Amino acid sequence: MRVDGTVASDDEGGRSGGNMDFGPAWARVKRRLRAELGEDVFASWFARLELEGVTAGTARLTVPTRFLKSWIESHYLDRVLGTFKAEAEEIGRIEVGVRGTAAPVRPAAVGAPKAGPASGPLARLHATGTPTPVAAVATPSEHRSADAGGDLSGTPLDARLTFASFVIGRSNALAHAAAERVARHQGEGALYNPLYLHAGVGLGKTHLLHGIGHAAREAGRRVIYLTADRFMYGFVNALKTQSALAYKERLRGIDLLILDDVQFIQGKSIQAEFGHTINALIDAGRQVVVASDRPPTELEALDERVRSRLGGGLVVEITALDEALRVATYVARAITANGRDLEGAVNRLLAHATLTGTAVTMETAESA
Known part of the structure; x- marks a missing residue:
């Protein structure tokens, strides 16, 4: 059963839905943790801990970084489980995960x-x-x-x-x-x-x-x-x-x-x-x-x-990537085999723009 409601506030966050709403129970858990551990400890380690869902008695909690996940698992997992069980006896296990936005992939x-050529249009675009x-x-x-x-x-x-x-x-x-x-x-x-x-x-x-x-x-x-x-x-x-x-x-x-x-x-x-x-x-x-x-x-x-x-x-x-950087991003992502393939892709793109008299844009990069 997935719990997918909305977060009421930083200290009463919990997603709820399905046949049973665990949102109120999770809000009580966070209030108890705040009262028992103190404001500083709670703000440092639990303010960003959210309830994602409950399935077959397992509550899945999420945090924005891997470090927080590791710290909570090492120091507070039993305490969180015990507090949650006291508020909702259906909870028998807790899993802590990292939310997808915590580790973004750089363009x-x-x-x-x-590695790559020392000069030319690809000097900074080779795959790593x-x-x-x-x-x-x-x-x-x-x-x-x-x-x-x-x-x-x-x-x-x-x-x-x-x-x-x-x-x-x-x-x-x-x-x-x-x-x-x-x-x-x-x-x-x-x-x-x-x-x-x-x-x-x-x-x-x-x-x-x-x-x-x-x-x-x-x-x-x-x-x-x-x-x-x-x-x-x-x-x-x-x-x-x-x-x-x-x-x-x-x-x-x-x-x-x-x-x-x-x-x-x-x-x-x-x-x-x-x-x-x-x-x-x-x-x-x-x-x-x-x-x-x-x-x-x-x-x-x-x-x-x-x-x-x-x-x-x-x-x-x-600020957001300008057109030139978006084109460079597209080309570098699309050609991942080796540096020479990437060099060839850029040469084709430049030739296409020169011969057709069009500017180098995302559209020309995709068509070339």
Whole structure:
């Protein structure tokens, strides 16, 4: 039986339908978890936990990221099951899944080619193989800091996502230029601090963040790239191991902090620490780069002072792909066999446009 109603609110979300409506029971479960665990814990781990459906006594719950799924399964699964059973005795098992929007696939146009010709129309459009993670922290001193208490290893950088593999168009040219300036800056202080990039899913903001990380590390700077979930995990883990002070001091001792998906930062204490960290780094002249799916003014969950600080640097929006990038995306996706096939497809497209006197558009790309 599928439960497919609507979500009433963040703390009373639950989809319901079919012969039995589990929505009210799920709303009571979330209220009990909030009361028993406290506002900070609930906001950090359960605010985005939703009931997708109930089938044969198994309740399927979903969260937006794999990290939240893993954390809930490791620390709270039995508690959630027990609370749900107390509210609905039909529930005998719980499964936690990741909602489809949590791991979007980047378009090939802003993806990362691994190999291909050094020049020509395909220099940035070759298909890539399996991503090769690169450690986000590479210097021995940073490794020692991570081992001393708390988790400061950061999220690995993807070796494919560099400035060289980023396809530039009108929609992302300003963001790319600002990202390169920040990454390669060698003078005193920081540029555009913080640099705040925002865009919808799949438009290349995470690609630029990884590109900044790679370029800054190559220049010898101490860099940490963190997703919002990783930031929350590090802080909560430091609290559990009673190393929060040392963790915060180490985090504030780096040269460049890159934070992705800040719209997911939850919990009053974690949000407060996020604000303190941003302020400390900026005041010390350290560079901060932040990305989100919306501008700072729309991050309603964050304190107004934090939103103001995030908006006090350079805020750049990456807009929807322009025609040229859409064509590049289509060609790169359609031809996946090898680089020469892709080169031939582009040559055919250019020849078709030249001989017929038509512009290169999605329609001509599909017909050529």
